[in-house]
Amino acid sequence: MLIEYRADARVSVESAIELYKRSTLGERRPVDRPDIFAGMLHNANLTITAWAGESLVGIARCLTDFTYVAYLADLAVDRDYQRRGIGQRLIQETRQRLERECMIVLLAAPLANEYYPRLGFEANPRAWVLRGG
Template sequence: MIQYQINMPISAEQFIDVLRRSTLGERRPIDDHECMEGMVSNSNLLVTAWDGGKLVGVARSMTDFHYACYLSDLAVDCDYQRQGIGRQLQILTQQQLGRHCKLILIAAPAANAYYGHLGYTNLPRCWVLDRDQGLQD
């Protein structure tokens, strides 16, 4: 039986491992330990799914808890997908937020169709600025 935890600390190694076992590891800097450690330690909302002592899912967010919650990473081990774990991670994330707070995310290309049936609205107005582009002095 899957157990869920709110803000239970995890290590960068555990985070990297679950990303590798999901499809999200392909789009994250999993070989940059410093970056991965910063991602884990600077998140302010972390919902995890566990099968015994094995981390099988994670929803990692940055939020003000009242208006906006950026769900930066939603990853479920491929062996555990299609069991409702990702949905439950999002439900538990949303339950931690105030009534006006919106979940905001950027969908992985392969997962883009997943979010519509959950009630998300697809908005074409997202912009991304990489560190090495633009805003130069």
Template structure:
């Protein structure tokens, strides 16, 4: 199997949502909200995709300034293509696009939490999340 990796290859919201459904991320992403999915993919400024011929099988979707920090928002690999090193290659290729001082930051899916330490990430207990349904207390 020859997987082809592409940097900032345009993909449709439908392709993105379909891949999320075929991965473990579909259950934690708004795959049935077409407007949100479209905004997620069109407003990302670093997208690395993995292709098996014409089939999108993986994605690393990030928002970054390329110099200080890169938030890797989605790392998804089709379930039938997992454990082949595609996710790791997507991260390597993402990091290769960043400046030498740029941190790669992500929030791990519960089932993948132990994976990231194995490949060199350091766990940080200083992350805070405010969901959109919540308001900043005044």
């Protein structure tokens, strides 16, 4: 099936939550809080989506200044569509919209620790998290 990649698609909160549930990322995101998801979608300033027809099958959601750093907050691909290069292509589509020198930073999900080095990412032991609430 042909996958279409878009940077201009409007993604509903409901379809995003369903995608996250169908990916491994749903275990670590507030899928029971549509209000938070609405903010996540609305406030990301670079979002690339992958579509199989009318179905949302992947998303790369970033916060970025486009020149120095892009924080890839979420990379989610529907389990039924994984291992088809969709995640890799979402990262490529993201990179194409950033300045050449701009780095992409992310926190890997435990199951993705082996995935990112294959795409050229380097591990960095200096990530820190200050949780809210």
